[in-house]
Amino acid sequence: MSNPASPSNDTRRSKLYSRLFVDDRIVPAATKVRLYVVAGCLILLGLVSLLTLWWSVLQPEILTAMDTAVQTWLEGNQSETATLLMIIFTEIFGPIALPIIVLAVTVTWGVRSKHAWRPFLLAAGTLSGVIIVQIITRVVGRSRPPEDLMLYGIDGTFSFPSGHVLGVADFFIILTFLVFSRRNNAGWAAVSYVVAVVFVVGTALSRLYLGYHWASDVLASMALSLVIVGTVIAVDTYRTARVIPGAHRSVPE
Secondary structure, three states, X not given: OXXXXXXXXXXXXHHXXXXXXXXXXXXXXXXXXXXXXXXXXXXXXXXHHHHHHHHHHOOOOOOHHHHHHHHHHHHOOXXXXXXXXXHHHHHHOOOOHHHHHHHHHHHHHHHHOOOOHHHHHHHHHXXXXXXXXXXXXXXHOOOOOOHHHOOOOOOOOOOXXXXXXXXXXXHHHHHHHHHHOOOOOHHHHHHHHHHHHHHHHHHHHHHHHOOOOOHHHHHHHHHHHHHHHHHHHHXXXXXXXXXXXXXXXXXXX
């Protein structure tokens, strides 16, 4: 029987720790400060927006006019093509397909990468969002739009905020940050962030169009995602960004 305190076990634990939690990169001091500022701004903006929306949905009539106006406009602009597109969005980024995508990306990335810190952080950030949204929906207990507005089956669960939108926002925006924070390619980074935003907006529209959420639900999901993304940026910067005097750029991957 092996001794838990033996040098070989210590070595294995050290290697596991290094693989999961060490992924050092060299950045200029100004870049590290800028990352912390961005993270702080995202967290602050997200928290203020989320708490404001949370407070508003608990008050009668405050958001009714906006939510009803958006729902009425979408209902009046429905078509077979748009409905099919929205169903595709809601299925691809729904509670069945999206976890499979997240699992496939994180496992493949973790196995193929020298360090598993980034895929670990991607999984942790996305999973944290899932847990938090489940807690909030039960605490708020907001009802979804009327069942006669739902175009793709009946959903009797709570509405605020949208788990679909939060999952997509967390996964794609965190993934984009973790990839391009190590690359000096502003053009591809910009394209990737635009694609991520398109996925988020498309998913939000699909949930509104198909009649499963109010506009304030998806806005709350976006606000909560800002908090989670900002936290991921702060944690990643703290754990991996190392400043060396005279460093002018990040070490490429």
